Amino acid sequence: xxxxxxxxxxxxxxxxxxxxxxxxxxxxxxxxxxxxxxxxxxxxxxxxxxxxxxxxxxxxxxxxxxxxxxxxxxxxxxxxxxxxxxxxxxxxxxxxxxxxxxxxxxxxxxxxxxxxxxxxxxxxxxxxxxxxxxxxxxxxxxxxxxxxxxxxxxxxxxxxxxxxxxxxxxxxxxxxxxxxxxxxxxxxxxxxxxxxx
Numbered sequence: 001x002x003x004x005x006x007x008x009x010x011x012x013x014x015x016x017x018x019x020x021x022x023x024x025x026x027x028x029x030x031x032x033x034x035x036x037x038x039x040x041x042x043x044x045x046x047x048x049x050x051x052x053x054x055x056x057x058x059x060x061x062x063x064x065x066x067x068x069x070x071x072x073x074x075x076x077x078x079x080x081x082x083x084x085x086x087x088x089x090x091x092x093x094x095x096x097x098x099x100x101x102x103x104x105x106x107x108x109x110x111x112x113x114x115x116x117x118x119x120x121x122x123x124x125x126x127x128x129x130x131x132x133x134x135x136x137x138x139x140x141x142x143x144x145x146x147x148x149x150x151x152x153x154x155x156x157x158x159x160x161x162x163x164x165x166x167x168x169x170x171x172x173x174x175x176x177x178x179x180x181x182x183x184x185x186x187x188x189x190x191x192x193x194x195x196x197x
Contacts, residue, residue: 011063015053018043023064027107031061031117061114062124068110069132075100076139086147087188090140090157094181097161101168101177108169109162133162149191157184 011019021043025034036057040047054060079096080089100106107113115129140161141154160180167176 011053014045014049018045018050018053018060019064019067022060023068023110024105026061026064026114027105027110031114036060058122058124061118062128065110065114065125065128065132069128069135072132073135073139076136080143086143087149087192089143090147090149090188091181091185093140093157093161094164094177094184097164097168097180098174098177101164101174106168109165112162112166133158136161147188149188153187153191156187160184 018039022034022039025039025042036050037047039045039060040050043050050060054063075096076093080092083089083092111129111132114125119126119129137155137158140158141151144154144157145151160183164176164180167179168174
């Protein structure tokens with residue numbers, strides 16, 4: 001399955017507000033434990049209006065995940081676009097992760113969390129999590145190729161980033177980002193040494 005662009009459907013101000021509130025609730029407490037009525041109460045939007053906009057809780061979850069994918073992709077782009085050295089762009093990903101891990105709201109990757117919570121019984125959530133992962137691997141692979149590095153290094157560095165997210169969520173520290181950055185730098189250096197021989 002190839003990575004596909006994911007774009008949230010057009011929403012009005014009310015819809016975007018509901019998505020933001022639901023995102024906060026799902027992130028803090030998990031998806032299963034949050035009822036649609038709680039989203040309505042927290043957002044100040046009538047539950048019938050939420051159902052009109054998203055049809056169901058599942059529909060709302062999907063839009064939240066789609067919005068998260070777009071936000072994640074933009075953050076990675078912002079973290080790398082101004083970095084002049086093509087190899088340093090790969091390491092800049094981990095700088096962004098360290099900043100993210102330091103946020104009070106950080107609870108781990110929403111796609112990893114949602115797959116763990118719902119993916120075995122919800123094929124749509126499983127597909128969205130897989131597509132998100134493939135998109136990130138493709139992005140990192142493009143950075144690696146642009147830096148003159150082998151294609152397979154992209155998936156290796158992406159795996160370091162994914163592992164750092166899980167570890168940071170469990171340990172509640174930012175050190176996994178630095179540890180993963182060091183490991184990525186060591187991998188890159190192996191090929192840099194080859195280039196200089």
